[in-house]
Amino acid sequence: AQSVTQLDSHVSVSEGTPVLLRCNYSSSYSPSLFWYVQHPNKGLQLLLKYTSAATLVKGINGFEAEFKKSETSFHLTKPSAHMSDAAEYFCVVSGAGKSTFGDGTTLTVKP
Amino acid sequence: DAGVTQSPTHLIKTRGQQVTLRCSPKxxxxxxSWYQQALGQGPxxxxxxxxxxxxxxxNFPDRFSGHQFPNYSSELNVNALLxxxxALYLCASGQTGALNTGELFFGEGSRLTVL
Structure with missing residues (x-):
């Protein structure tokens, strides 16, 4: 069994300030973990993935995430938010051929 | 290289009707894989x-059924619509075997409205 909890349903930051989107997971397997972004009325785009290699994963558009097994966390960060980062973000755990999504975090970026 | 394509992009049905959605993988x-994304929720x-x-x-009822064809394309059928x-119905494709990292590639989705 596996599950994902995104700890914040909404996050609001000012442009140019850091972004932190939190994700905790549970899995009976050695999981693969992903962050996807979804802009309004669009499909999902992969930001980054962890597949048991380096624990610090770098993705597109300046995002990165750190896999912490002891804390069962996979938080997403970005040093400086841009207006175009405003979107819905989903943390996903994958194992045994099945992917489970969190409920999502809405990121708002204020000018 | 075409990504995942889905059709139709939007459709409106009435209660009790049946719908077929189509997907071509990357x-x-x-x-x-097929996902249902209701408004404001995760897939x-x-x-x-x-x-x-x-x-x-x-955890979906038998009203939801599907099919995959020899060319790997797929259909999602929903009967007796409620x-x-x-919702937005998303199709995602991936690879099996040694190439399988669990990464999914998503289409833009088919938005179904039931009146």
Whole structure:
């Protein structure tokens, strides 16, 4: 069994300030973990993935995430938010051929 | 290289009708998964197809059925539509075997409205 909890349903930051989107997971397997972004009325785009290699994963558009097994966390960060980062973000755990999504975090970026 | 393509992009049905949604996976991919995303929620797994068979299924009733064709494309069928079936239906493709990292490639979705 596996599950994902995104700890914040909404996050609001000012442009140019850091972004932190939190994700905790549970899995009976050695999981693969992903962050996807979804802009309004669009499909999902992969930001980054962890597949048991380096624990610090770098993705597109300046995002990165750190896999912490002891804390069962996979938080997403970005040093400086841009207006175009405003979107819905989903943390996903994958194992045994099945992917489970969190409920999502809405990121708002204020000018 | 075309990514995942879905059709139709939007459709409106009435309660009790049936709908068929279509998906073509990314080139080189052999698995197709379907997800339902209700407004304001995360995608919920419906089922996955591989080698023309349903391999895994989420918590959805039998009204939801599917098919995978020899060219790996897939259909999602929903019978006896309910108002609660209104959602964005997402198709995702992936690879099996040694190439399988769990990464999914998503289409833009088919938005179904049931009146």
């Amino acid at each position: 080139s080189g991919h052999d698995t197709v 919920q797994f419906i089922f996955q197809y591989y080698e023309e068979e349903e391999r895994q299924r989420g 108002l609660g079936d209104s």
